[in-house]
Every structure is written in C-alpha cells, then in structure tokens.
Amino acid sequence: MTSPDPTPRPQSLMLSFFGIHVLGQEIALSSGCVIDVFGRIGVTEEAVRSTLTRMVNRGLLERHRQGRKMYFALTKRAAAVLQDGRDRIWSTGAVNRDWDGQWTLVGFSLPEAWRRERHDLRSRLTWGGFGPLQSGLWIAPGVVDVTALLEDLSLAAHLRVFRGTVLEPTEVAQVVESAFDTKAIAADYHAFLDRWSEPDAGGPDPLGGQLLLHTDWLELVRRDPHLPAEHLPADWPAIRAEERFHALAQRCAAAARAEAQRVLDAIPAR
Structure with missing residues (x-):
C-alpha cells in the first residue's frame, strides 16, 4: 500500500x-x-x-x-x-460509550472588534470537543475542564460556564x-x-x-x-x-x- x-x-x-x-x-x-x-x-x-x-x-x-x-x-x-x-x-x-448525560456549556460575548480573540476562542473550543449550539453558546458532551482549556486566552471575564442535562421538550x-x-x-x-x-x-x-x-x-x-x-x-x-x-x-x-x-x-x- x-x-x-x-x-x-x-x-x-x-x-x-x-x-x-x-x-x-x-x-x-x-x-x-x-x-x-x-x-x-x-x-x-x-x-x-x-x-x-x-x-x-x-x-x-x-x-x-x-x-x-x-x-x-x-x-x-x-x-x-x-x-x-x-x-x-x-x-x-x-x-464514547460511557456518556452520563452531562453537557458542558460555554457562553461568551466578545467586543465586535476582537476578531482574533474570537477566532482563538472558537478554535480552542473546537479542540476541546465543543460545537456551536446557537449564537454565543457552545456545548460539549461530558465534563470538560474549561479553565485548563481556555485559561491562557485571558478571556475569563467574558465567559459563562455551565454544566447540565437536556430536558424536555x-x-x-x-x-x-x-x-x-x-x-x-x-x-x-x-x-x-x-x-x-x-x-x-x-x-x-x-x-x-x-x-x-x-x-x-x-x-x-x-x-x-x-x-x-x-x-x-x-x-x-x-x-x-x-x-x-x-x-x-x-x-x-x-x-x-x-x-x-x-x-x-x-x-x-x-
């Protein structure tokens, strides 16, 4: 081959x-x-x-x-x-055969002029297994250490991190x-x-x-x-x-x- x-x-x-x-x-x-x-x-x-x-x-x-x-x-x-x-x-x-139903969510809002920071954040989130659920809200299956994933980007003040499950409907x-x-x-x-x-x-x-x-x-x-x-x-x-x-x-x-x-x-x- x-x-x-x-x-x-x-x-x-x-x-x-x-x-x-x-x-x-x-x-x-x-x-x-x-x-x-x-x-x-x-x-x-x-x-x-x-x-x-x-x-x-x-x-x-x-x-x-x-x-x-x-x-x-x-x-x-x-x-x-x-x-x-x-x-x-x-x-x-x-x-992923052992998923426990938990999701990690990251919400963010960055100034419009921060194009490079937005690009770096999205790239890092993708690396960490996140996908864009809707504008400014990304989600990943399981427990993700968001602090370790994003800490060197210095964007903590612009992030909101959650963990939870999907509920009806x-x-x-x-x-x-x-x-x-x-x-x-x-x-x-x-x-x-x-x-x-x-x-x-x-x-x-x-x-x-x-x-x-x-x-x-x-x-x-x-x-x-x-x-x-x-x-x-x-x-x-x-x-x-x-x-x-x-x-x-x-x-x-x-x-x-x-x-x-x-x-x-x-x-x-x-």
Whole structure:
C-alpha cells in the first residue's frame, strides 16, 4: 500500500514522532536522526530544520548541544499536549460509550472588534470537543475542564460556564444535530478507512509507516467531539476505524521499535 496522501503537516508529524519516541523518557533526539526518519516519508531536510526551529520558538522543544550535534527534547508544555494525545488514542478512544448525560456549556460575548480573540476562542473550543449550539453558546458532551482549556486566552471575564442535562421538550438528538456536523465527522472516518485499507500500512519502512499512521489517527480523533454513541448511527464508522488503527499499530509496532533502536540518536535530556 502507498502511504496516505496528502502527507500531514510537518509540525503534526513532529509532535507525533516525539510523542512516540520521546514522551516520558527524558531524552533528546539529534536533528540528524529526525531528518533521516522524515526523509523516508518525503519531508525535506529544510522542512525538518524549519519545523524544529519553529517548535523551539513556540516553547514546544528545547535545544541541547553536544559537541557539533544539536539535540531536541520536549518542554513540559509539549509533554502535556502529547500526553493528552496519548490519552485520546489509548484511553479515551474514538467511541464514547460511557456518556452520563452531562453537557458542558460555554457562553461568551466578545467586543465586535476582537476578531482574533474570537477566532482563538472558537478554535480552542473546537479542540476541546465543543460545537456551536446557537449564537454565543457552545456545548460539549461530558465534563470538560474549561479553565485548563481556555485559561491562557485571558478571556475569563467574558465567559459563562455551565454544566447540565437536556430536558424536555429538547431532545439530545436535536442538540447533536444542531451543534455538530456528524456527516463531516463520519466522512473523516471513512476517508481514514480508505487510506489505510491494506495490511502493509505506510509502505515498506516500519518507522515511517508508524509515524504516518499515528499522526493521521491522532489528527482525526482530536477533531472528533466524542459524541455519545447512543445518539449516533449503529454503523458509526469510528468503530471500524478505531479497530483498523489498533490492528495496524500493533502490526507495525515491533518492527518500528527495532528500527528506532537502530537509527535514533538520543542523549539524556538535562
């Protein structure tokens, strides 16, 4: 099978790569070995170096020099982001079978001139699984830590946060239909199934294939608001897509781990 097309953005690949090979290990990887692995999936050396620099500037990676080599380690901020991604993949999962009927709601009213702040808020709410129920009111299934999600935006004075359940005459199906584009979410899962339809996922290189697979899946589940399964179609494609991901991830894990031990150049992170 050919690798998925198009190739994910270099920063998404970089976060996934460090999440697989660095998270929780207190190590730093050399730029040279990162360039080698990314070259296997068609990312140029220039793109890798540029991405590493941008991620340092954004506070996601930190540099460690040893001799003539430059190594990169995760910052605490990046580790928290990647741990969230790992939890979404392996703990939370793509299918919400344990919903307790609770919703988290965020109401907001920002000055008309605050276009950037409004964009940042909406982007962050979408990241947190929220959908727009009506003007200025967003909703997400389950309990969401809104403080942790939005605290660095400095918009607390303009927010109103609630938690509650749907009551008659409103129906949960109406809320789901109004706030979330379930057809688009389903289409994303069908596209994943199409991209990863063959057993030799990602091509002949296990390390590059693993990186593409994990990045593709993580981007997909992060866009998914984790809607309650009981209010979705019985053939919801996330079920099959998650099974496909787990099967492929398990299939390539041993070979990818062996190749990583062979090619990755790591030092302890100070």
